Amino acid sequence: MGERIRVEKPVVEMDGDEMTRIMWQMVKEKLLLPYLDMKIDYYDLGLEMRDRTDDQVTIDAARAIMKHKVGVKCATITPNAARVGEYGLKKQWNSPNATIRGMLDGTVFRAPILVKNIRPVVATWKRPIHIGRHAYGDVYENEEIRVTRPGIVELVFTPADGSEPVRRVIREFKETGIIQGVHNLDRSIRSFATACFTYALDQGIDVWFGTKDTVSQTYDARFREIFEEEYEANWKGAFEEAGIEYFFTLIDDAVARIMKSEGGMLWACKNYDGDVMSDMLASAYGSLAMMTSVLVSPKGYFEYEASHGTVQKHYYKHLAGEETSTNSTALIFAWTGGLKKRGELDGTPAVVTFAQKIEEAVIKTIEGGIMTGDLLRLADPDPKNRKVNTEDFIDQIREALEGMM
Ligand code: NAP
Numbered sequence: 165m166g167e168r169i170r171v172e173k174p175v176v177e178m179d180g181d182e183m184t185r186i187m188w189q190m191v192k193e194k195l196l197l198p199y200l201d202m203k204i205d206y207y208d209l210g211l212e213m214r215d216r217t218d219d220q221v222t223i224d225a226a227r228a229i230m231k232h233k234v235g236v237k238c239a240t241i242t243p244n245a246a247r248v249g250e251y252g253l254k255k256q257w258n259s260p261n262a263t264i265r266g267m268l269d270g271t272v273f274r275a276p277i278l279v280k281n282i283r284p285v286v287a288t289w290k291r292p293i294h295i296g297r298h299a300y301g302d303v304y305e306n307e308e309i310r311v312t313r314p315g316i317v318e319l320v321f322t323p324a325d326g327s328e329p330v331r332r333v334i335r336e337f338k339e340t341g342i343i344q345g346v347h348n349l350d351r352s353i354r355s356f357a358t359a360c361f362t363y364a365l366d367q368g369i370d371v372w373f374g375t376k377d378t379v380s381q382t383y384d385a386r387f388r389e390i391f392e393e394e395y396e397a398n399w400k401g402a403f404e405e406a407g408i409e410y411f412f413t414l415i416d417d418a419v420a421r422i423m424k425s426e427g428g429m430l431w432a433c434k435n436y437d438g439d440v441m442s443d444m445l446a447s448a449y450g451s452l453a454m455m456t457s458v459l460v461s462p463k464g465y466f467e468y469e470a471s472h473g474t475v476q477k478h479y480y481k482h483l484a485g486e487e488t489s490t491n492s493t494a495l496i497f498a499w500t501g502g503l504k505k506r507g508e509l510d511g512t513p514a515v516v517t518f519a520q521k522i523e524e525a526v527i528k529t530i531e532g533g534i535m536t537g538d539l540l541r542l543a544d545p546d547p548k549n550r551k552v553n554t555e556d557f558i559d560q561i562r563e564a565l566e567g568m569m
């Protein structure tokens with residue numbers, strides 16, 4: 165083997181839990197460390213370490229990403245009541261993803277990884293549809309009241325400066341019903357817009373954004389206004405230079421057009437739209453293990469992860485000594501995404517090229533018919549298709565990679 169490729173600046177590594185922790189280790193040992201001379205700033209976000217450090221390790225990891233700009237994260241358990249018992253936890257710790265997202269103030273972007281032998285359900289989709297979901301406000305931070313008897317519901321804004329309150333009657337209830345109050349912040353919408361434009365320029369793709377601004381002429385319209393202002397003031401020139409555009413339309417029109425498009429755009433979605441549409445896209449493209457996911461902060465921090473969880477069911481099989489066939493593609497692409505960004509920031513094209521080679525090796529392996537069980541169920545039938553176990557899949561990728569070096 166030749167010289168290892170030098171990665172100039174550190175990559176923040178966040179280890180995780182269960183089946184993904186096992187695959188993460190294999191990916192590092194087999195696909196990365198033999199080829200890269202890399203400084204790793206390591207944080208163990210496995211549940212035991214989070215518990216032992218009262219979750220300080222998660223905060224330290226987020227701070228390290230702020231310092232080094234690039235992080236890669238394995239999937240982690242978000243404890244529920246059952247996990248508190250299973251791991252004997254001091255408390256039901258928060259989701260590390262939420263903690264990190266909160267500290268970096270980021271937007272999550274997801275995109276499918278396409279292979280020729282697994283076709284999207286929508287036949288016209290030729291290129292990935294990337295989705296950017298606003299992760300603040302709307303129904304996720306709402307107040308709700310069940311109306312059980314007649315009465316008046318009003319929207320009241322009481323200014324802190326003591327000036328006259330602003331009131332609107334929502335409804336004079338003569339019967340039972342329900343009401344909901346939602347909000348958003350100009351600052352959060354603007355940072356969402358910035359993250360979307362940053363991501364799209366980075367990827368060289370158009371931005372599509374849709375809201376219901378014809379009906380919601382203040383709330384949804386504010387999203388449109390801020391995106392427009394932000395685009396005109398800070399992005400138009402760079403977009404024109406890159407040959408990409410920003411396109412706004414009504415959300416229902418956006419959905420209709422997406423279904424008939426060839427893909428290849430970033431679809432910016434309000435919180436609820438993004439929640440629903442990202443699950444629709446993931447399932448239409450095939451498998452959770454074939455999605456990339458990156459948190460982009462408006463301050464220029466990037467955190468790459470898999471969008472799936474720790475694959476608990478497979479882990480229990482593994483613990484019971486049974487063979488598993490778990491797909492490491494999304495974990496590998498978390499590393500290659502981070503390495504490509506590292507190489508780009510450091511001005512080291514050899515690192516970028518190597519990361520691209522790993523990605524090609526993964527795709528070549530799957531397109532060659534060697535795949536894990538989740539993919540075999542989806543792939544075009546072919547006599548050469550073969551289901552391999554978790555470790556063999558990574559070994560086969562290593563072999564494909566060796567063939568390309
Ligand atoms: P999951 O880990 O995403 O797995 C759900 C199912 O999807 C699996 O049972 C498996 O289906 C399939 N699957 C997911 N990833 C796969 C892969 N790489 N290869 C093959 N099949 C895959 O979700 P979960 O089991 O609901 O959650 C487990 C833990 O993950 C939870 O503790 C949760 O808190 C955590 N979680 C973490 C993250 C994160 O850190 N980003 C995200 C979501 C969930 P079959 O069983 O049919 O094979």
Ligand code: MG
Pocket residue numbers: 439440443
């Ligand atoms: Mg959802």
